[in-house]
Amino acid sequence: MENKLPTIEIIEKYCKGCYICVEFCPKQVLEIKGFVVSVKNLEACIKCMQCELRCPDFAIKVTA
Amino acid sequence: MAFDYDKYLRPNKLPHIWCPGCGHGIVMKGLIRAIDTCGLKKEDTAIVSGIGCASRLPGYLDFCTLHTAHGRAAAFATGVKMARPEMNVILVGGDGDGTAIGGNHFIHACRRNINMTYIIMNNKIYGMTGGQFSPATPTGDKASTTVYGNPDPAFDIAKLAIGAGATFVARGTAFHANQIDKLIAEAIQHKGFSVVEILDDCPTTYGRRNKFKSVIEMMNHLKETTVPVKAAEKMSPEQLKGKVLTGVLYKEEKPEYTEEYAKVIQRAQAAK
Numbered sequence: 001m002e003n004k005l006p007t008i009e010i011i012e013k014y015c016k017g018c019y020i021c022v023e024f025c026p027k028q029v030l031e032i033k034g035f036v037v038s039v040k041n042l043e044a045c046i047k048c049m050q051c052e053l054r055c056p057d058f059a060i061k062v063t064a
Numbered sequence: 065m066a067f068d069y070d071k072y073l074r075p076n077k078l079p080h081i082w083c084p085g086c087g088h089g090i091v092m093k094g095l096i097r098a099i100d101t102c103g104l105k106k107e108d109t110a111i112v113s114g115i116g117c118a119s120r121l122p123g124y125l126d127f128c129t130l131h132t133a134h135g136r137a138a139a140f141a142t143g144v145k146m147a148r149p150e151m152n153v154i155l156v157g158g159d160g161d162g163t164a165i166g167g168n169h170f171i172h173a174c175r176r177n178i179n180m181t182y183i184i185m186n187n188k189i190y191g192m193t194g195g196q197f198s199p200a201t202p203t204g205d206k207a208s209t210t211v212y213g214n215p216d217p218a219f220d221i222a223k224l225a226i227g228a229g230a231t232f233v234a235r236g237t238a239f240h241a242n243q244i245d246k247l248i249a250e251a252i253q254h255k256g257f258s259v260v261e262i263l264d265d266c267p268t269t270y271g272r273r274n275k276f277k278s279v280i281e282m283m284n285h286l287k288e289t290t291v292p293v294k295a296a297e298k299m300s301p302e303q304l305k306g307k308v309l310t311g312v313l314y315k316e317e318k319p320e321y322t323e324e325y326a327k328v329i330q331r332a333q334a335a336k
Contacts, residue, residue, distance in 0.1 A: 014079045016079070
């Protein structure tokens with residue numbers, strides 16, 4: 001079965017750059033660029049959903 | 065699959081006012097997931113709050129919401145529940161709002177055992193007004209009004225609720241994000257007054273003054289200082305020193321207030 005990459009949607013208007021998603025991501029997929037989060041390495045994503053679960057600002061949506 | 069929070073939110077109110085890294089957003093997500101699990105309808109659910117950072121929460125949720133006077137969430141919510149006993153009433157508030165300004169309303173709502181759920185977000189400080197110490201600030205910790213350390217002992221909010229007569233008391237943390245919705249869902253389904261205390265982080269007014277370098281450090285502190293109730297049973301008193309218990313701490317069945325009140329009305333009408 002093909003391992004399909006997830007889509008990580010970031011709502012930049014909501015993001016406050018608190019680093020919670022970046023720090024809790026076990027695979028270093030995300031990074032803070034400027035003041036908001038952006039996807040650095042989508043291939044490494046294991047769809048654990050930690051970023052979406054813990055984001056206090058409703059700024060990340062992961063669709064597997 | 066991603067959880068769809070959008071259908072429960074008021075998008076024109078977002079982004080919310082909470083500071084970067086504030087755990088209130090994590091609790092709000094937990095509450096939304098819990099409401100979804102319980103299958104509560106928007107028109108049958110009232111979310112009531114007082115004043116404070118945490119009390120801003122109902123403004124972002126697309127339910128029947130009521131933003132009331134400081135500390136008076138329990139009083140207003142009791143009114144809502146008495147007038148419409150079929151409604152699901154959820155109260156939200158902070159530690160200062162719930163146990164200092166609204167302390168009296170809180171203990172009497174617990175005593176009455178009226179079927180409501182009170183979510184207390186305990187960030188150990190008055191965040192909105194500038195970091196004054198609250199009844200939940202631990203001894204020795206710094207706040208803007210206790211710059212040399214707080215001499216007062218802190219309230220144990222869960223124990224306070226148990227002592228006052230709440231019939232369901234649970235405690236979670238903003239770190240254990242997966243557990244929040246389960247605790248709140250259980251509290252909503254419980255018949256009687258349920259209190260869920262969520263230990264939270266306030267990086268802006270509490271963390272900065274108490275030598276927490278980052279939000280992550282505060283989150284890890286929540287993880288390190290808490291022990292699940294079941295794990296605590298196997299631990300010695302020395303191991304449990306300085307730890308706070310999480311999970312469902314207390315549960316019992318007691319007569320519910322709106323039902324008892326309906327009986328009073330029946331008796332009064334029969335006596336005519």
